[in-house]
Amino acid sequence: MELQASNRDLYLAMYHKMVLIRTFEDKLYFLFLNTIMPGTMHQYNGQEAVAVGVCAALNTNDFITSTHRGHGHTLAKGADVNGAMAEMFAKETGLCRGMGGSMHIADFRVGMLGANGIVGGGLPIATGAALASQMRGTGQVAVGFMGDAAANEGSFHESLNMAAVWKLPVVFVIENNLYGYSVKSRDAFPTDDIAIRASAYGLPGEIVDGQDVLAVYKHSVKAVARARRGEGPSVLECKTYRYKGHARFDPAAYRPKEEEEAWKKRDPIKLWALALTQAGIASEEELKSIHTSVRKEVDAAVEFANQSTSPAPDSSLSLIYAETSREG
Amino acid sequence: MYQSIAVALNRTLADEMRRDSNVFVLGEDISTLGGAYQVTKGLLDEFGPQRVRDTPCSEIAIVGAGIGAALAGMRPVVELQFADFVFCAMDQVVNQAAKLHMMFGGQGSVPIVIRAPQGATGRAAQHSQSVEAYFMHTPGLKVVLPSDAYDARGLFAAAIRDDNPVLFLEHKLLYGSSSAGGKAKSVTGLLSTLRPAPEEDYTIPLGVAEVRREGRDVTVVATQYMLHLALQAAEQFAKEGVSVEVIDPRTVAPLDMATITKSVIKTGRLVAVSEDVLTCGVASEIVARVVETCYDALKTAPQRVGTLDTPIPFAPESEKFVLPSEEKISAAVRRTLAVPVAS
Numbered sequence: 001m002e003l004q005a006s007n008r009d010l011y012l013a014m015y016h017k018m019v020l021i022r023t024f025e026d027k028l029y030f031l032f033l034n035t036i037m038p039g040t041m042h043q044y045n046g047q048e049a050v051a052v053g054v055c056a057a058l059n060t061n062d063f064i065t066s067t068h069r070g071h072g073h074t075l076a077k078g079a080d081v082n083g084a085m086a087e088m089f090a091k092e093t094g095l096c097r098g099m100g101g102s103m104h105i106a107d108f109r110v111g112m113l114g115a116n117g118i119v120g121g122g123l124p125i126a127t128g129a130a131l132a133s134q135m136r137g138t139g140q141v142a143v144g145f146m147g148d149a150a151a152n153e154g155s156f157h158e159s160l161n162m163a164a165v166w167k168l169p170v171v172f173v174i175e176n177n178l179y180g181y182s183v184k185s186r187d188a189f190p191t192d193d194i195a196i197r198a199s200a201y202g203l204p205g206e207i208v209d210g211q212d213v214l215a216v217y218k219h220s221v222k223a224v225a226r227a228r229r230g231e232g233p234s235v236l237e238c239k240t241y242r243y244k245g246h247a248r249f250d251p252a253a254y255r256p257k258e259e260e261e262a263w264k265k266r267d268p269i270k271l272w273a274l275a276l277t278q279a280g281i282a283s284e285e286e287l288k289s290i291h292t293s294v295r296k297e298v299d300a301a302v303e304f305a306n307q308s309t310s311p312a313p314d315s316s317l318s319l320i321y322a323e324t325s326r327e328g
Numbered sequence: 329m330y331q332s333i334a335v336a337l338n339r340t341l342a343d344e345m346r347r348d349s350n351v352f353v354l355g356e357d358i359s360t361l362g363g364a365y366q367v368t369k370g371l372l373d374e375f376g377p378q379r380v381r382d383t384p385c386s387e388i389a390i391v392g393a394g395i396g397a398a399l400a401g402m403r404p405v406v407e408l409q410f411a412d413f414v415f416c417a418m419d420q421v422v423n424q425a426a427k428l429h430m431m432f433g434g435q436g437s438v439p440i441v442i443r444a445p446q447g448a449t450g451r452a453a454q455h456s457q458s459v460e461a462y463f464m465h466t467p468g469l470k471v472v473l474p475s476d477a478y479d480a481r482g483l484f485a486a487a488i489r490d491d492n493p494v495l496f497l498e499h500k501l502l503y504g505s506s507s508a509g510g511k512a513k514s515v516t517g518l519l520s521t522l523r524p525a526p527e528e529d530y531t532i533p534l535g536v537a538e539v540r541r542e543g544r545d546v547t548v549v550a551t552q553y554m555l556h557l558a559l560q561a562a563e564q565f566a567k568e569g570v571s572v573e574v575i576d577p578r579t580v581a582p583l584d585m586a587t588i589t590k591s592v593i594k595t596g597r598l599v600a601v602s603e604d605v606l607t608c609g610v611a612s613e614i615v616a617r618v619v620e621t622c623y624d625a626l627k628t629a630p631q632r633v634g635t636l637d638t639p640i641p642f643a644p645e646s647e648k649f650v651l652p653s654e655e656k657i658s659a660a661v662r663r664t665l666a667v668p669v670a671s
Contacts, residue, residue, distance in 0.1 A: 063400065097433030108435040113399055118423050124392020125424065131393050132400035135352065135378055142396070155419070158389035165384060319430040320467050322437035322491035 003214070003279040011281055012290070014056050014213055018048040018269050019294045020081070021072045025244075027298050028071075028088060032248050038090050041102040044072035046243035049268035050175050051076035053216025054143055054236075057224045063111045063129040063142040065122030067175075068103050069242070070115025073145050079107035085301035091308035098311040099319060111140075120146060120153030123172065127159045130170035130227075141227045142170045149180030151194045160233065164201040169227035171220070174237040175210065181246040182254045195237035203233055210238030211268045214275065240268075329524040332504030336477040336525040337367045337443075340484040341405065343529045345375055348403060351488060352379040354390060355407030355443075364409045365445055365503050387416035391442060395425050395493075398440045403488060411446035411459045411497055425493035426468030437491040441484075447499040447553060447603055448635070448651055452642035458604040458635070460551075463495045464580045464613065470494040470534050471581040475502065475555040478523035479578055482532030490534060499552040499603075521559045535582035539591065543573035545669045546661050547591040549614055550601035551577060554633075557654040558601055565661060570669060572661065580610050588614065589622050596627035597664040601657055606634040627667045631660035 003011065025045045031037040044051070047069075055064070055076035066073040074084055079095060087094030087105050094100075095107050106114035113129060116122040126144030133140040150156055151174055163170050174194050178185050186192065198205025206223070209215045216238055223234035241263035245252035252260075276282045330336060345351045352375075353368055359382045362369030372380045383390045387408065394404040408414055414421060425438050448456040463471045470492050474480035480498070487494040502522070521540075540555065541562050550558035555576045562572035573591050577583055592598050598618050600611035611632040618630055636650040 065396075095433065096431065096435065099433045100431045104431040106432040106435055108399075108432070113396070113436070114428065114432055116424075118419055121419060121424055124389045124420060125396035125399065127389060128393035128396020128398070128404075129400045130396070132397040132402045135397075135402065140400075155388050155392065158384070158386040159392070162384055162386055162389040162393060316430055319434050321470075322429050322434075322439075 003275060003281055005281065008281055010056065011276060014052050014217070015272055015276065015282075015287065016290050016294065017052045017055075017076050018213065018272060019290055020297065021048045021051065021075050022269055023294045023298045024071060024075060024081070024085070027302060029244070031302070037088060039101050040248045041071070041088070042069040042247050043242070043244040044069055046263065046268070047175055047177060047210065047240045048072055049213035049216050049272070050173065050210045050238045050240055051145070053213045054145075054173055054220045056217050057220035058141065058143065060110055062140050063113055063126065064145060065113050065126040065129070065142070066115040066145050067122065067147055067150070068115065068117050068119070069147065070105055071102065074105050074107060074112055074115065077107070077112045078110040079112055081297055081301045082304040083107065085298070086305040086308050089305035089308070090310065091305055092311045093304070093308040097315070099316055120150040120155035122146070123150065123155045123159040126170055127163045127168060130163065130168035131166065133169055134166070139228055140169070141224050144170060144172050146172065146174055147180065148174060148176040148178070148185045148194060149188065150174075151197065152188060160198070160201045160203065160235070163233040164203050167230065167232035169230070170233045171223045171227055172233060172235045174235065175240055176237055177240050177242045179242070179246070179255065181250070193237060195235050198235035203235055205235040205237065208236055208238045210240030211266045211271055213268055213272050329526055331477055331522055331524045333474060333477050333480040333498060334365050334367050334503040336481040337484055337498070338369060338371070339525075340481050340488075340529065341368065341371060342374065344485060344488045345371070345379060350401060350403045351405065352381065352402065353405045353407065354381040354383050354394065356383055356385055356390070356409050358382060358407050363407055365500070367443070368407065387413050388420055391417040391420040392424065394440045394442070395420060395428070395438055398438045399428070399436050403439045405441045405443060405488060408442060408444040410455050411444035412454050412457050414442070414444055414459060421463070421469070421493070421495075422466050426466045429492070430468060438493045439491045441487045441494045441496050443496045443498065445500045445503070446497045447501055448640050448647055449500045450644060450647065453639035456640035458497070458602070460495070460497055460580050460602070461604045461609045464583070464610060465608070468493065469581055470579060472496045472534060472579050473551045474498065474578070475552050475576050476522045477504070477525040479532060479576075481525040482530050483534065483578060485529055486531040486534050489531065494534070501553050521556045532578070534579045535584055537575050537577045537584035537587040539573065539587065540576050541572065541574040543571035543595065545571045545595055546597040546599065546664055547573045547575065547588070547595045548599045548601060548657065548661065549575045549577060549588055550657070551580065551610065552603065554601040554603055554652055554657070557652070558657055561654050561657045561661065564658065570661070570665065583613070585617055585621070589618060592618050592622050593625045596625055598626070598630040599633060599657065599660045599664060600630065601633040601652060603635055603652060605637050606632055607637050609634050628664045631663050633657050633660045
């Protein structure tokens with residue numbers, strides 16, 4: 001792996017984001033087991049290199065749409081940690097004022113157009129955001145994140161086809177974590193790889209090691225640059241693994257323990273730490289201090305959420321419709 | 329002045345596209361062909377293929393791309409070739425467009441208009457439905473049902489300028505234009521109740537009903553094509569000395585219940601008419617709300633008139649049998665008159 005010393009700040013920022021996501025998720029897990037956290041959640045542990053590698057290739061005003069497993073994308077895109085945590089706590093200070101929760105978290109200030117509780121539901125929306133960018137000539141790129149299962153939804157086909165026909169500036173990122181809830185991807189797909197579907201739309205489709213944040217980043221930079229040049233969409237399939245069950249209630253008994261252990265040996269954060277220290281980019285102490293500061297950041301976010309008030313019970317009623325109308 | 333809803337919509341689109349560069353149209357066969365009912369005819373010449381976009385046959389992506397573009401600041405007007413096709417895009421309409429503003433806590437809005445022709449015109453089960461009740465049942469959407477060119481123009485301008493997702497459903501029989509295939513059947517006998525649109529642009533606020541005919545004895549609430557049948561029926565009743573008030577809600581979400589209840593309190597009798605099927609339909613909802621809020625004012629049981637609970641059959645006599653008609657509306661009015669009108 002080629003690491004460049006001049007990219008040190010970027011590399012450490014990527015490390016920080018990966019640790020932030022992991023720490024955030026571990027904290028949520030703890031809070032949930034202690035029945036402090038309402039609702040359910042789909043956790044991102046193990047997949048951090050994908051969200052971070054892709055989002056590191058984007059500008060703040062670029063767009064992403066996310067999935068039901070959206071905490072990682074939200075934090076990777078730069079959402080406010082306090083606001084994200086408060087949303088998990090269903091508080092008024094949450095990014096979505098406590099109206100969305102884990103599965104519908106969004107932060108429009110950083111181009112994060114929403115997690116989505118419907119598998120494949122965000123793909124046409126990413127396509128549309130890219131259409132707006134193309135029509136206005138803003139140069140913004142949209143990324144549509146999806147799990148492997150989404151590639152079997154009709155919205156996948158319709159979005160890729162439309163985006164390809166119109167050469168829209170969008171990158172479709174498939175996070176193939178090998179399971180759609182309990183069903184092995186290989187039992188839901190006739191092929192080992194999903195990215196090969198890109199060729200049916202005349203698009204480049206790359207298969208990427210989703211545990212290697214630098215590999216994800218490099219492929220993303222290429223795909224994003226292609227989109228920004230007006231050459232159209234790309235498909236990236238990142239092979240990865242979710243450490244937890246499908247959702248908080250799921251012990252994932254359908255997965256062999258040996259498989260889990262094998263994947264955890266290639267933990268994306270450990271791999272990146274090793275790469276950074278071996279290349280002399282950062283010392284172990286420096287990385288340790290990132291963990292320490294992230295723990296403080298997440299603890300502060302929990303404190304912020306705890307001290308925030310819940311929304312008034314009737315607050316959704318004033319949010320059914322947007323109030324404004326562009327008269328005149 | 330023009331009588332045709334298709335022309336009214338076409339002029340409105342052109343006006344709105346001139347006043348706001350974020351407005352654009354996308355749908356199947358809308359550019360060169362001008363749309364199945366010619367609503368987008370000629371727009372390609374003035375605005376070009378970027379803003380007048382033929383799409384693949386992909387309702388999920390058409391509506392979804394509209395939503396994404398709307399979140400990013402555009403104001404897309406989506407055409408679905410027939411209202412029946414909206415069911416292909418149901419997730420995008422119901423789970424996405426309708427909910428995003430609320431579930432993101434007010435971040436972003438979805439200013440999209442989804443236009444679609446609806447109503448029974450001899451095209452059988454999958455090209456004949458009136459779909460408003462599905463969307464009236466979905467909080468977050470606005471549902472507009474223009475009944476003539478005058479309303480169509482003002483309501484459409486308001487819909488495009490609204491920051492919310494709007495289903496704008498047009499009745500095929502009221503377009504007053506031929507379809508591109510030349511097969512549209514236009515209603516010709518109703519011209520006295522179809523109001524033309526003037527040249528200048530104006531808006532009609534969404535959520536405000538109109539009393540189309542004042543009366544004392546019976547309130548008839550009717551939408552779209554049914555409105556015109558109700559007005560004809562009212563004319564006949566006038567000859568018998570029965571005074572029928574006819575109200576056009578114009579939008580069923582939001583539904584202007586204040587205008588309807590005010591009328592029912594005056595007349596004490598209600599007939600609700602809609603071309604969608606009866607069960608959980610528009611007429612059912614109107615009757616339910618009136619019974620809840622004005623029970624004491626009712627002199628007789630409210631009546632519903634709608635399409636029978638069946639897919640629309642092809643055979644013309646069978647189609648006629650299941651659809652509402654002037655005769656069925658009149659019969660319903662007579663049922664409410666079981667207690668004689670005080671003279």
